[in-house]
Amino acid sequence: xxxxxxxxxxxxxxxxxxxxxxxxxxxxxxxxxxxxxxxPPSRQMILVIRQEAYKQQNATENRFSVNFQKAAKSFSLxxxxxQLGDTAMYFCAFMKHHGGSQGxxxxxxxxxxxxxx
Amino acid sequence: DAGITQSPxxxxxxxxxxxxxxxxxxxxxxxxxxxxxxPGHGLRLIHYSYGVKDTDKGEVSDGYSVSxxxxxxxxxxLESATSSQTSVYFCAISESKNQPQHFGDGTxxxxx
Numbered sequence: 001x002x003x004x005x006x007x008x009x010x011x012x013x014x015x016x017x018x019x020x021x022x023x024x025x026x027x028x029x030x031x032x033x034x035x036x037x038x039x040p041p042s043r044q045m046i047l048v049i050r051q052e053a054y055k056q057q058n059a060t061e062n063r064f065s066v067n068f069q070k071a072a073k074s075f076s077l078x079x080x081x082x083q084l085g086d087t088a089m090y091f092c093a094f095m096k097h098h099g100g101s102q103g104x105x106x107x108x109x110x111x112x113x114x115x116x117x
Numbered sequence: 118d119a120g121i122t123q124s125p126x127x128x129x130x131x132x133x134x135x136x137x138x139x140x141x142x143x144x145x146x147x148x149x150x151x152x153x154x155x156p157g158h159g160l161r162l163i164h165y166s167y168g169v170k171d172t173d174k175g176e177v178s179d180g181y182s183v184s185x186x187x188x189x190x191x192x193x194x195l196e197s198a199t200s201s202q203t204s205v206y207f208c209a210i211s212e213s214k215n216q217p218q219h220f221g222d223g224t225x226x227x228x229x
Contacts, residue, residue: 004159035217045160045207045220091159098214104150104175105209105218107159 002027004094006108013082014116020067021077021111023092029053031097034068034075035105040088048090051075053097079113087115120144121221123208129227136195138224140208142188149191150175150209150218151183153202160207166191167214198228 003026013019025034036048051059051068058066063083067076079086092108120143130136140149148167152160152175162175164183172183180202182194195202205225209218 033215033217037220043205043223045209045223047217047219050217095215104162104165105152105160107161109157109159 002029002094002096002106004092004106004108006090006092006111008111009109010112010114012114012116013079015082015084017082018078018080019082019113021079021090021092021113023075023077023108025073025075025092025094025106027073027094027096029096033095033097034066035093035095036064036066036075036077037091037093037107038086038088039091039110040085045091049077082115084115084117086113088113121208121210121219123206123221123224125224126222127225129229130198131229132199133197136198136226136228138193138206138208138226140191140193140210140221142191142210144210144212145188146210146212147188148211148214148218149185150211151181151191151193152207152209153177153204154207154223155204163193163206200228202226203228 032053034051038046049061063080089110091110093105122141124139150165151163154160161177166172166185184192208221211218
């Protein structure tokens with residue numbers, strides 16, 4: 001079974017600085033997808049970034065980028081130029097690349113990020 | 118934003134009563150999912166659907182049933198609610214099993 005571990009329950013960062021959130025996972029699969037979701041206090045679950053395991057290039061979305069280390073099974077999220085609106089819970093998630101019918105996400109327990117002015 | 122509506126947004130009910138949560142989508146996506154979110158657990162999959170009348174169990178399916186009679190609607194039913202089912206419930210949709218999932222705004226369910 002796949003597991004996702006986020007070892008930092010809470011983090012804080014000063015506005016405009018850079019912060020990195022850690023995520024490790026365990027799987028015997030070779031093809032899979034990794035995601036970071038953001039959940040602000042409004043409770044919405046918002047997709048931040050997606051990485052396909054067969055792509056070596058790290059995904060980037062504006063101020064958000066990942067460091068994907070397949071051999072180490074590590075998938076960290078870097079937020080540059082942190083903004084107050086980045087304050088949220090961040091969830092790392094894993095999904096197998098299936099030939100069958102299932103496509104569910106396996107989530108970590110989350111990291112609560114606070115951006116301080 | 119993906120067109121996903123969950124109803125109700127909040128519900129308080131008593132132990133032993135039946136409860137149905139509805140997820141409605143306007144994206145015509147094939148895949149729909151129900152998750153629950155509890156402190157210390159992240160989100161866990163309850164049931165999912167890969168087409169009309171095609172559903173399957175997830176990690177925490179005990180005490181829940183689902184139905185999908187139309188592409189746009191996915192219902193989650195608690196036949197006899199228990200206090201352990203107090204949670205926030207999220208519906209998600211995806212175009213295919215390898216595409217990202219997009220989430221509704223959640224339903225906060227309290228069972229007293």
